[in-house]
Amino acid sequence: MYRIGIDLGGTKIELVLLDDKGVECYRQRIATPREYGMTLTALAELIRDAEQTIGQSASVGIGIPGVVSSRTGLVKNSNAIWLNGQPMDKDLGAILGREVRIANDANCFAVSEAVDGAGAGKKLVFGAILGTGCGAGIAINHKVHAGGNGIGGEWGHNPLPWMTADEFNSTQCFCGNVDCIETFVSGTGFVRHFRSLGGHADSGIEVVSLMKAGDVLAKAAFEQFIDRLARALAHVINLLDPDVIVLGGGVSNIELIYEYLPNLLPKYVVGGECDTLVVKNYHGASSGVRGAAWLWAPGEMTNLP
Numbered sequence: 001m002y003r004i005g006i007d008l009g010g011t012k013i014e015l016v017l018l019d020d021k022g023v024e025c026y027r028q029r030i031a032t033p034r035e036y037g038m039t040l041t042a043l044a045e046l047i048r049d050a051e052q053t054i055g056q057s058a059s060v061g062i063g064i065p066g067v068v069s070s071r072t073g074l075v076k077n078s079n080a081i082w083l084n085g086q087p088m089d090k091d092l093g094a095i096l097g098r099e100v101r102i103a104n105d106a107n108c109f110a111v112s113e114a115v116d117g118a119g120a121g122k123k124l125v126f127g128a129i130l131g132t133g134c135g136a137g138i139a140i141n142h143k144v145h146a147g148g149n150g151i152g153g154e155w156g157h158n159p160l161p162w163m164t165a166d167e168f169n170s171t172q173c174f175c176g177n178v179d180c181i182e183t184f185v186s187g188t189g190f191v192r193h194f195r196s197l198g199g200h201a202d203s204g205i206e207v208v209s210l211m212k213a214g215d216v217l218a219k220a221a222f223e224q225f226i227d228r229l230a231r232a233l234a235h236v237i238n239l240l241d242p243d244v245i246v247l248g249g250g251v252s253n254i255e256l257i258y259e260y261l262p263n264l265l266p267k268y269v270v271g272g273e274c275d276t277l278v279v280k281n282y283h284g285a286s287s288g289v290r291g292a293a294w295l296w297a298p299g300e301m302t303n304l305p
């Protein structure tokens, strides 16, 4: 059986076609039309083109920067705002003549890494994408754990744990709350805090390079950042105790994170011991699109047209 995975973002749509072993046989990328009907048409054409290369139909899974509400069946929380309020899985399913699965893109990341990535062989995978923002997802036995409200994994908008007096009530988040984890441990948050100390850098990687070159401010910013990340992940461990935490996004390329975290986590994890693996993702930018394909497990799609 072939699987199509689609990563539907605000600016681009990426499609990948996987064979039953997970080997990529076809890939295509287009700009996202910023209108709902045109997005559906573009998706249907992309899928048709992919299927022509194999001469048969495939299952279709889509990762979106939002979720489908279990209450209404409509897309919500999407920053591709023209999808919000639309029954997208139903509408696309009607066009294609088959059931379509849609999940949050961070959940797709977790599933991809759980199936054949950095979390392969693990039962419970927590995936966190630390980039411009901070998205996270939970995969249990290779399946998305979306939860009754569809917000499973939305840890980035919990407040930063064990805040210091300086951190408390310090940072406004776009979501309307203050001091969200995202505002501290995303790449954007890391750089913003470095600048607030008086430093100049455009990315977390750059801050770390400066630190390695002996920059005192960069060292202070990194130490602050890594402690905040340890606190935020310790909360996840105390609640969920995943078998592995897989990091994605630009911040995941900071190799020092994997050196520092194992020493810091036990400070905050209940009982003072922590063996949780924290690792870098395996599939990189392809995790979202591959995870979308894996929304259909073997044998689940039985009525392809």
Ligand SMILES: [Zn+2]
Residues within 6 Å of the ligand: 156, 157, 173, 174, 175, 176, 177, 180, 182
């Ligand atoms: Zn927030």
